[in-house]
Amino acid sequence: MVTTPATSGLSLGLSAIRHGYTLGRDFTAVIGGVTLNIAAGEFVALLGPSGCGKSTLLRLIAGLEAPHEGEILADGLPVAGPHPDRILMFQDPTLYPWRTVRQNVSLSQDISGKKDAAAVDDIISLVGLSGFERAWPHQLSGGMAQRAALARALINHPKLLLLDEPLGKLDALTRLTMQTELHRLWKERGFTAVMVTHDVEEALFLATRIVTLSARPARIVSDIQVDLPFHRHRDDPQVLQLRRDILTRLGHRDDW
Amino acid sequence: MSGTDISLTDRIGTRHPDAGITRRHPAILPWLPGPVWLADALVTWRWPDADDFPDTTLLAILFAVTGIALLTAAATGVLTKRAPWATALGSGFGAWEIAQAKLLSLPRPFFGTPQDLLDVFITDWHRLGDSLLHSLGLLAAGYTVGSLAGIATGIGLGRSKRFRYWVHPVLRAIGPLPPVALLPLTFVLIPSSWLAGEALMALASGFPAAILTWSGIAAVDPAYYDVARTMGARERFLTLRVALPAAMPQIFVGLFMGLGASFAMLIIAEMLGVKAGLGFYMQWAQGWAAYPNMYAALIVMSLMCTGLITLLFRLRDRILVWQKDGLKW
Structure with missing residues (x-):
């Protein structure tokens, strides 16, 4: 086992990314020119109206699709396809129902062929799933399933974690716990994180930087550095001020 | 972590709804x-x-x-x-x-007595056993080859566009044809009646296996592939370790249907061409008006079929332990 795991994240450079989909005969532009540089170790939250192309952006960074225009650099190298350094975590846990929790968590080891049982044990206990290694996914609650998905994503110490509303479907209280967890893991492991969310509070609670996007095709509307120290409390006046500021930028000034 | 998901503990502990009932x-x-x-x-x-x-x-x-x-x-x-x-x-x-x-209330020889049936098992067990073994051998070879080929074809149809382009029309032309319709042709084309029977049984079991494997693979959540791909999985892993297990419940439906079709094909082949096996035994018994022998053969056949279906279900229960459904054979 490696004694000092790679705890540093990778840096990302997106230059003039444009992307779209052809549905039938119509071409829909989804991303309309996004340029964004993210330093190693940042936690960036992407906020924007529904369907604005945030998830597409994550898929492009993950390398699951190639952008129509523009270039994505990870640590200075162009992204040519998926890579275990860049792990994408979805809104649904997408655990494989035919694998136990343990087998799901060790998925990437099966793919790479490098077995490391101790690493599996470590990550399972890190996300609080000890004792449930042999459970089937359908036996887990939503929060447990998402923890297993988190363990599966983090087991090989990825340098970049792409989170596509990973807490979107959890109940409010489980969500709070998971936000704390996510923050702790990010602190401990030092990976770079890019998280898509609809929840301004979640972004304020976790992110070092909040990027807001326009409606489709997505462009960057604002890029706010959140310099508040962790742990940020939800009723902190500065947090509340930022929250109002961001909601205004998202076009929700008159909503509360 | 604090382990706040209280609901989990009782979900894990949940037993089958029937488990606690003692009538x-x-x-x-x-x-x-x-x-x-x-x-x-x-x-x-x-x-x-x-x-x-x-x-x-x-x-x-x-x-x-x-x-x-x-x-x-x-x-x-x-x-x-x-x-x-x-x-x-x-x-x-x-x-x-x-x-x-x-009381002898039903006409003989069409209706026998329990002792007639017993007599068949006592005097003719050797030939019945031989017939059973022969049928089992014929079935095992044809069904296994057909099912494996069917699953392989289904994987090809589900995962490769080019394979689908060439094979799908062929499957549509041949698959729905009852294999029995090919019987005369097969006995002409294939000189060995045993091989001809095998070929037809393989066809009978292969078609449903192929279609249901394909359908199972087509229904796989694309996110399952994305998960493995972001971890660096290649086509081989995606096919064998993601698509195939995900499609397994459907594949077993295909295997089940194929087994039924193979039973039918087996008996027909033995009655019409292959000069051995339970089908042939029944044909022979009917020809000699040996009705108790026919009943005996029917009983053996029923035991064989239900036994094989049971085996298939055992295998399914083993492989699909992760499923929630409670269907028991």
């Missing part, structure tokens, strides 16, 4: 089947046969032994849930014995 049987019920079978024995032994039937004494002894065994089972508490069935079976045998062996 209370009246205490007398387990004691019922034994006397019924003993009564069968007495009737068989003491009431004179209506005609000269073989093995009446042996049948009486068998009934008596069964009755004693059932009484022992009742005494040791083994016989509980099955007592009603054991009683019904005993009553049925008794009624048959009286109606046919003692």
Whole structure:
């Protein structure tokens, strides 16, 4: 086992990314020119109206699709396809129902062929799933399933974690716990994180930087550095001020 | 982590809804089947046969032994849930014995007596056994080859556009054709009737396996592939370790349908071309008006088919332990 795991994240450079989909005969532009540089170790939250192309952006960074225009650099190298350094975590846990929790968590080891049982044990206990290694996914609650998905994503110490509303479907209280967890893991492991969310509070609670996007095709509307120290409390006046500021930028000034 | 998901613990602990139910049987019920079978024995032994039937004494002894065994089972508490069935079976045998062996109320030789059937098993067990083994061999080879080829074809259809382009039309042309329709052609084209039977059984089992494997793979959540791809999985892993297990429930439906189709094909092939096996035995028995032999062959055939279906379900339960459904065969 490696004694000092790679705890540093990778840096990302997106230059003039444009992307779209052809549905039938119509071409829909989804991303309309996004340029964004993210330093190693940042936690960036992407906020924007529904369907604005945030998830597409994550898929492009993950390398699951190639952008129509523009270039994505990870640590200075162009992204040519998926890579275990860049792990994408979805809104649904997408655990494989035919694998136990343990087998799901060790998925990437099966793919790479490098077995490391101790690493599996470590990550399972890190996300609080000890004792449930042999459970089937359908036996887990939503929060447990998402923890297993988190363990599966983090087991090989990825340098970049792409989170596509990973807490979107959890109940409010489980969500709070998971936000704390996510923050702790990010602190401990030092990976770079890019998280898509609809929840301004979640972004304020976790992110070092909040990027807001326009409606489709997505462009960057604002890029706010959140310099508040962790742990940020939800009723902190500065947090509340930022929250109002961001909601205004998202076009929700008159909503509360 | 604090482990706040309280709901999980009781979900893990949840047992099958039927597990806790213990139906209370009246205490007398387990004691019922034994006397019924003993009564069968007495009737068989003491009431004179209506005609000269073989093995009446042996049948009486068998009934008596069964009755004693059932009484022992009742005494040791083994016989509980099955007592009603054991009683019904005993009553049925008794009624048959009286109606046919003692009163001869149905025309012979189409309807035999219990001792006729027993006599077939005693005198002809060797040929019945041989036929069974032959049928099993024919079935095993054809079904296994057909199912594996079907699954492979289904994987190809589900994962490769080019394969689908070429194979799909062929499958549409040949698949829906009842394999029986190809029987005459096969016996002409393939000189060995055994090989011809194999080919038809493979066809019969391969088609549903291919279609359902394909359908299973087509229904796989694309996110499953994305998960593995972000971890660096290649086509081989995506096919064998993601698509295939995800499609497994559907594949078993195909295997089940294919097994039924193979049974039909097996018997037809044996009746029409292959000069061995249970189908051939039945054909022969009918030709010689040896109706008890036909019934005996039917019983063996039924046991073989249900046994094989049971085996398939066992395999399914093993491979699909992760499924929630509670279907039991």
